[in-house]
Structures are given as structure tokens and as C-alpha cells.
Amino acid sequence: MTKNVQSIERAAAVLRSLARAPDGQGVVELAKSLGLPKGTTHGIVRTLQAVGFADQDRRTGRYHLGASLLDLGNSYLDTNELRACAINWSDPLASRTGAAVRVGRLIHGHVMIVHHVFRPDDTVQVLEVGASMPSHATALGKVLLAFDPTAVGSLEGESLPIHTHRTVVERTELVAELGRIRERGWASEREEYSIGEAGIAAPIRDNGGLVVAAVGIAGTPRTLFPTGVPLASLVSQVVATADAISREVGGRRS
Amino acid sequence: MAIDQGTTSTRCILFDHGGRLVSVAQREHRQHYPRPGWVEHDAVEIWRNVRRIVPEALAQAGATPADVVGVGIANQRETTVLWDRRTGTPVGHAVVWQDTRTDTLIERYAEEHGHQGFVERCGLPLATYFSAPKIRWLLDHDKVVREKAQTGEVLFGTMETWLIWNLTGGPDGGVHVTDVTNASRTMLMDIAALSWDDELLEAFQVPRAMLPEIRSSAEVYGVATEVLPGVRIGAAMGDQQAALFGQTCFGAGEAKCTYGTGSFLLMNTGEQPVFSKHGLITTVGYRIGDSAPTYALEGSIAVTGSLVQWFRDGLGLIDSAPEIETLARSVDDNGGCYIVPAFSGLFAPHWRSEARGLMIGLTSYITSGHIARAILEATSWQTREVVDAMFSDSGIALRALKVDGGMTSNNLLMQGIADVLDVPVERPMVSETVSLGAAYAAGLAVGYWPEFPGLKRNWHRAARWMPDMEPARREREYANWRRAVTRTFGWIQPEAEPPRSTAR
Numbered sequence: 001m002t003k004n005v006q007s008i009e010r011a012a013a014v015l016r017s018l019a020r021a022p023d024g025q026g027v028v029e030l031a032k033s034l035g036l037p038k039g040t041t042h043g044i045v046r047t048l049q050a051v052g053f054a055d056q057d058r059r060t061g062r063y064h065l066g067a068s069l070l071d072l073g074n075s076y077l078d079t080n081e082l083r084a085c086a087i088n089w090s091d092p093l094a095s096r097t098g099a100a101v102r103v104g105r106l107i108h109g110h111v112m113i114v115h116h117v118f119r120p121d122d123t124v125q126v127l128e129v130g131a132s133m134p135s136h137a138t139a140l141g142k143v144l145l146a147f148d149p150t151a152v153g154s155l156e157g158e159s160l161p162i163h164t165h166r167t168v169v170e171r172t173e174l175v176a177e178l179g180r181i182r183e184r185g186w187a188s189e190r191e192e193y194s195i196g197e198a199g200i201a202a203p204i205r206d207n208g209g210l211v212v213a214a215v216g217i218a219g220t221p222r223t224l225f226p227t228g229v230p231l232a233s234l235v236s237q238v239v240a241t242a243d244a245i246s247r248e249v250g251g252r253r254s
Numbered sequence: 255m256a257i258d259q260g261t262t263s264t265r266c267i268l269f270d271h272g273g274r275l276v277s278v279a280q281r282e283h284r285q286h287y288p289r290p291g292w293v294e295h296d297a298v299e300i301w302r303n304v305r306r307i308v309p310e311a312l313a314q315a316g317a318t319p320a321d322v323v324g325v326g327i328a329n330q331r332e333t334t335v336l337w338d339r340r341t342g343t344p345v346g347h348a349v350v351w352q353d354t355r356t357d358t359l360i361e362r363y364a365e366e367h368g369h370q371g372f373v374e375r376c377g378l379p380l381a382t383y384f385s386a387p388k389i390r391w392l393l394d395h396d397k398v399v400r401e402k403a404q405t406g407e408v409l410f411g412t413m414e415t416w417l418i419w420n421l422t423g424g425p426d427g428g429v430h431v432t433d434v435t436n437a438s439r440t441m442l443m444d445i446a447a448l449s450w451d452d453e454l455l456e457a458f459q460v461p462r463a464m465l466p467e468i469r470s471s472a473e474v475y476g477v478a479t480e481v482l483p484g485v486r487i488g489a490a491m492g493d494q495q496a497a498l499f500g501q502t503c504f505g506a507g508e509a510k511c512t513y514g515t516g517s518f519l520l521m522n523t524g525e526q527p528v529f530s531k532h533g534l535i536t537t538v539g540y541r542i543g544d545s546a547p548t549y550a551l552e553g554s555i556a557v558t559g560s561l562v563q564w565f566r567d568g569l570g571l572i573d574s575a576p577e578i579e580t581l582a583r584s585v586d587d588n589g590g591c592y593i594v595p596a597f598s599g600l601f602a603p604h605w606r607s608e609a610r611g612l613m614i615g616l617t618s619y620i621t622s623g624h625i626a627r628a629i630l631e632a633t634s635w636q637t638r639e640v641v642d643a644m645f646s647d648s649g650i651a652l653r654a655l656k657v658d659g660g661m662t663s664n665n666l667l668m669q670g671i672a673d674v675l676d677v678p679v680e681r682p683m684v685s686e687t688v689s690l691g692a693a694y695a696a697g698l699a700v701g702y703w704p705e706f707p708g709l710k711r712n713w714h715r716a717a718r719w720m721p722d723m724e725p726a727r728r729e730r731e732y733a734n735w736r737r738a739v740t741r742t743f744g745w746i747q748p749e750a751e752p753p754r755s756t757a758r
Contacts, residue, residue: 080576084663088685091716095274095683120683120714127717129665 011044024062077212083115085248090117093241099217106144109155111135136160137167139199140214142187146178147211166192188230190221198224202242207250215242255322256689259329259413264303266311267689273712279310291354294347297335301420308481319482326489326696328496328688329413331439334388339409342424345399349388356387377445377536386441386458406463412436414490415466422476429476432466433490438538445527470541472695488699493688494518499540500691502713507650513661517555519640523648532603532643553602553640557595558633571622579666582626589624590615592738593632603643609742634670635735654678658687673723683714
């Protein structure tokens with residue numbers, strides 16, 4: 001078993017101590033009660049304050065448990081609020097790339113479409129909001145699986161459902177690909193779900209860096225993979241859009 | 255480039271040849287409430303904001319004024335500013351369209367003249383929104399200003415006029431013009447002849463010398479000397495008309511609705527003005543250079559987004575506006591509950607100022623989810639009432655509704671509107687339709703785009719909701735809604751008028 005991280009243990013002790021003190025605690029008091037050097041205690045409590053887990057009373061200088069700690073268990077991002085955050089950034093992405101844009105999140109191992117912008121060619125298209133797509137065969141799904149530590153385990157069966165001859169069905173192969181996606185920060189897929197379709201997607205994160213959704217473009221292999229690999233300019237536009245939506249998600253109600 | 259001078263902020267947006275957004279800069283201005291019912295803006299602050307945001311938008315795009323082919327202005331309508339021609343200094347603050355200080359003046363006009371004469375001449379019913387009563391009020395309250403207005407030393411303008419005058423040099427040769435869409439909101443313009451009307455000027459005691467020249471919505475009014483030196487000013491339009499143009503509603507029967515705090519539905523009615531028997535407003539949609547003007551009918555819905563805000567802030571049942579959709583989807587229907595948000599009476603097509611809002615059909619079965627549904631449905635049914643009124647006035651049936659504004663991110667609402675109207679509802683790729691309309695008109699004026707039907711090729715559908723409701727159910731629900739509406743009538747009685755708050 002690996003050794004515990006000492007600074008996290010100490011931070012937890014600081015939080016427990018604050019939780020027991022209805023009037024809050026000053027740094028000296030905290031340091032004494034935990035048997036830590038004052039400088040170390042100060043560093044810990046200031047860091048906790050910076051992430052919102054501790055608040056300092058400006059009048060007395062004493063520390064209390066932070067308000068955002070109370071929200072920790074229920075910091076749920078509403079699906080419709082996610083769409084409202086995404087709408088102003090996904091329209092320009094569709095308009096610049098000429099591709100359809102989808103925003104999705106992981107529900108019971110599948111990608112649920114939260115927002116859909118039509119491909120800007122005015123052909124007949126159907127709004128897919130509320131529809132579900134397989135996570136292992138789509139770019140959106142792979143991003144969501146890659147950044148969710150428990151998700152791959154939740155996919156049922158030894159081998160995964162096959163959709164085309166390109167679908168990754170071996171669990172080990174998928175896990176290896178998810179590792180590469182985590183490293184580079186985006187995912188792509190070519191004809192793994194449907195022949196004639198390809199996708200590029202990137203993660204949407206909340207303030208703390210937690211991946212809450214993914215945004216991606218969908219188009220033909222020829223437009224997205226003109227030389228056999230995902231077009232770099234498209235990848236950078238998808239990643240930039242995901243970052244912009246992340247900022248919007250993080251900035252809400254602040 | 256478009257400058258969208260709105261009620262709460264001013265935005266500058268650069269577009270490319272495909273009508274795609276390149277950069278945006280925005281700045282809010284202060285709202286002044288000197289007395290209950292009064293709303294004012296500082297026109298100097300707004301001009302200062304323009305001087306800041308234009309260079310910001312250029313810098314974001316890595317552009318200089320030399321890269322800008324033309325600038326178009328879209329603006330909050332009816333807001334009235336008077337200023338000194340020689341110094342460029344405004345006479346006090348601008349009186350904003352929402353300001354109701356002229357309510358007693360309007361009552362007096364209604365008693366003395368009646369509404370009908372005004373509607374036939376200028377297309378508008380007597381109301382505090384429009385510029386003429388605001389000008390009259392300002393001139394009545396300062397004898398010196400009235401004298402200077404008579405000699406043309408004090409000028410009148412709505413916001414586009416103020417900005418164009420300043421952009422073209424202000425006291426040093428500034429061009430004093432307005433466009434037909436803005437002039438059509440003053441109550442001073444003959445809606446058929448498109449010129450200032452002597453009888454209306456007389457009725458409101460507005461001297462002709464203070465008025466700007468009425469021009470089309472898209473022509474080169476002048477070349478900027480300030481902020482954008484050398485750039486041609488090619489368009490001006492009221493914001494809702496600009497949205498109609500930006501949504502490329504170029505044919506009779508095409509309509510757009512902007513869903514915000516309140517909502518504005520405009521339908522293109524072609525080259526002839528259609529006068530409404532249902533209290534809709536007849537307005538100029540746009541006029542491109544020398545071509546014939548295009549008219550529109552306008553219906554406004556006072557309470558739409560603000561009803562969701564009330565649900566969030568007044569009732570506290572949700573934390574953010576988008577969550578209303580989540581709550582509404584927790585149930586399958588309204589459970590028999592209807593909400594009529596007649597918070598300050600009912601507007602088009604009912605025009606009942608004594609009506610007040612109600613929630614009806616309550617049983618112990620009703621949950622917050624049903625109420626959330628009823629709130630969204632109130633916006634759909636109010637849209638339906640305006641569309642029905644437009645049909646009976648114009649005889650033109652709506653084939654599709656183009657939508658924009660913040661509430662278009664609500665899928666349940668958009669589907670609901672398609673269901674009750676029984677036509678497709680379409681959202682465009684560029685949500686900044688007001689700015690896009692102004693940019694399109696300016697681009698046409700300077701030849702950046704050769705002809706305007708071609709602009710339709712730039713309009714792309716971002717989403718479309720198809721009607722999916724059984725006709726029998728639609729009729730049943732509409733009948734219920736109408737019954738709920740009639741029950742709001744007559745609530746406020748003259749002696750029961752709530753006491754008015756007094757000035758602090």
C-alpha cells in the first residue's frame with residue numbers, strides 16, 4: 001500500500017478542527033490544537049480558503065468552514081443550465097467548421113445529447129436533444145469515459161457492442177486508447193459508430209477541473225480526417241470551444 | 255461592423271463576409287431612476303462607451319478602421335435625447351422608452367383626440383413609449399429649451415441619430431439624420447408618406463427645426479470622423495426591425511420573435527402598411543436605399559422571460575433560469591394548471607390595463623413541476639394570441655417562426671411554441687440577429703454584399719422544432735388558456751387602486 005499524503009491528512013485535520021469550533025479558530029489556536037508549526041498551519045488554512053473550503057472572518061481574523069464545502073455533496077450541474085452555457089459557443093463552432101455540434105454527458109454508461117446544433121448547410125436534420133449514443137464508439141463518449149474513473153467498469157459485457165467494422169470492441173484496446181485521450185486532452189473517431197461519419201470531441205470541466213460534459217463536432221471522414229488523421233485546425237477549434245464553455249460553466253453563480 | 259445601442263448596454267460586433275461573428279465588445283451603462291416611473295440614460299456616457307468598445311472590437315480582431323467596409327447602427331427604440339447643436343451637450347438625460355412620466359399627458363390626448371386619428375396617421379396608438387410625448391414633456395418643462403428648439407439650436411434624436419451626429423463630427427459638421435424605422439416610432443411620421451407630418455407636429459407641439467432628416471435604413475449617411483475615421487456609416491434601424499432583417503425575413507408573411515425579458519414578434523407584411531384592429535403596431539420594417547419600404551406588424555408580449563425570473567427570484571423554486579426546464583420535465587403536462595402573467599395588465603391583443611395575473615386550476619395534485627409547465631406554456635399561448643391577431647389583421651398565414659433571444663436555449667419552450675402555433679420554429683446559427691441586421695444593411699449600402707435576397711444564403715438553421723401536438727388537444731388547451739385569460743379581466747377597480755409610492 002502506498003503511503004498517505006501528509007499534507008492532505010493535515011488539511012483534513014484542520015477541517016475537522018474547524019468543524020468542531022462554532023466560533024471559528026485563529027491560526028495560533030489551530031496550530032496548537034493540532035501540534036503543527038504555525039507557518040505550516042497558516043499555509044494549509046490559506047490554501048483551504050483559496051479553494052473555498054475555509055472562510056476567514058474579516059473582523060476577527062478567525063477561520064470557519066467554507067460555504068462551498070457544504071455544496072460538495074450536491075454540486076450538480078443541471079442539464080439545461082449546461083445547454084444555456086454551451087449555446088453561445090457551440091453556434092460559432094458549427095458556423096466555422098461547417099460541422100454539426102453536439103454537447104453530451106454520460107448517463108448510465110451512454111452519451112446523452114444535451115445540445116445539438118445543425119450542420120450549417122440547411123439540409124433537413126432532426127434535433128437530437130435527449131437522444132442517446134454509445135460511449136465506446138463515439139468521440140464524445142470516449143472523452144467522457146477517459147475522464148471518468150469508474151465509467152469503463154460500468155460498460156457491460158466482456159466485449160463491447162459492435163456497430164461497424166471499425167468499432168473498438170476489445171476492452172483492453174479501449175482502455176489503452178482512453179489513456180492516450182487523457183494525455184492529449186481530446187478524442188476522435190472515424191466510422192466506428194456509423195459508416196460515413198466521424199467526430200472530434202474535447203472535455204468540458206467545472207471550476208475544480210472535474211469533467212462534467214463533452215463538446216464535439218461530427219462530419220464526414222473526408223472533412224474531419226482529410227489526410228487520415230484528424231485535421232489539426234479542427235481539433236484546436238473544438239478544444240478552444242470546450243475551454244470557453246468550461247469557463248462559462250465555472251463562472252455561473254459566482 | 256455593427257453598433258447595437260441597447261437599453262442596458264452597447265455592443266460592437268464585427269462580422270465577416272459570410273455573416274459570421276468575428277469579435278464582440280460590450281459595455282453597460284447606468285440606469286437612472288430619479289423618480290418612480292422615470293427611467294433615464296446619460297447620452298454622454300453612451301457615446302463614451304461607443305468610443306471605448308469600437309477600438310476594443312477592432313483590437314480583438316486584429317483590425318484597424320481601414321479594414322471596416324461600413325458601420326451600421328441598431329438601437330433601443332423611442333428613447334429620446336435633446337442636445338445643443340453648438341456644444342454637443344445633451345439637455346439633461348435621455349428619456350428612456352420605459353419611462354412613464356408622460357402618462358397623464360397621454361390620458362389627456364386620449365380624451366381630447368381619441369386614439370384612432372393617431373393610429374391611422376402614424377400606425378401607433380397613444381402610449382408613453384413613443385418619442386413625441388417625451389419631446390413634448392421636455393419642451394414643456396423648459397421654456398429656454400423650447401425657444402432653442404424652435405430655432406434648431408436644440409436638436410432631437412433617438413439613439414442612432416445621436417450616435418451618427420457624434421460619429422460624423424458632432425458640433426463640427428455632424429450629420430443630423432434618422433431612419434424610417436426609428437422615425438416610425440416617434441408618433442410624428444406619416445406612416446404611408448414616410449415624412450414628418452405637420453398635424454402630428456402641431457398636436458405634440460414639436461418644432462420641425464429640431465427634427466432630423468428621415469432617410470432610408472440602408473444608405474451612406476456620411477463618413478465617420480470620430481472613432482472610425484474614414485468609415486462609411488451605412489445603416490440605422492430600430493433593434494427589433496434589425497432583428498427582423500438579420501433573420502432575413504424578406505418576404506411577406508415571414509416573422510421572427512425575440513424571446514427575452516419581454517418578447518417582440520414582428521411579421522413582414524410587404525410593401526403596404528397593414529392597420530391592426532387588434533392593437534398591434536404598424537411599423538416600417540426596413541427600407542433599403544431608394545427601394546419601396548417594407549412594412550411590418552409588431553406585437554409585444556410584456557412578460558415572458560421575466561415570468562421565469564419571477565419563478566426563480568419571487569417564488570424561489572429554482573436556482574437558475576434554465577432549471578425551469580428540468581423542473582417542467584419532471585411532469586408530463588400542466589396537470590390542469592394555467593398561469594396568465596398579466597402583471598401590469600394585458601397588452602396585445604387584449605389591451606386590458608385593469609387585468610392582473612392569476613394562477614388557476616389548482617388542486618392538491620399540482621406540484622412545482624406543473625407550475626413550471628404552466629409558466630412556459632404562458633409564453634407559448636401569448637405568442638399564439640399575437641400570431642392569431644396578425645393573421646386576422648393581414649390575412650397572411652405564418653408558415654414558420656424564426657426565433658432568437660436568451661429563451662431559445664429552452665428546448666421544451668421552443669417545442670411548445672411549435673406545438674401551439676402548428677408551424678416549425680427555427681433558430682438561426684447567429685444568435686446576434688440585431689447586430690447582424692444592422693451589419694447586413696450597412697454592407698448593402700456600401701456594396702459589400704451585392705443584393706439582399708442573397709443574404710438569405712448566409713442564414714443557417716442551428717435548430718428546428720417541428721409541431722407535434724394532436725389538433726384536438728391543441729384546441730382544448732387553447733380554450734382553457736382563453737378561459738383563464740378572461741378571468742383576469744376587471745380585477746383592479748378604480749377605488750382599489752394600490753397607493754402609488756412617492757418620490758424619495
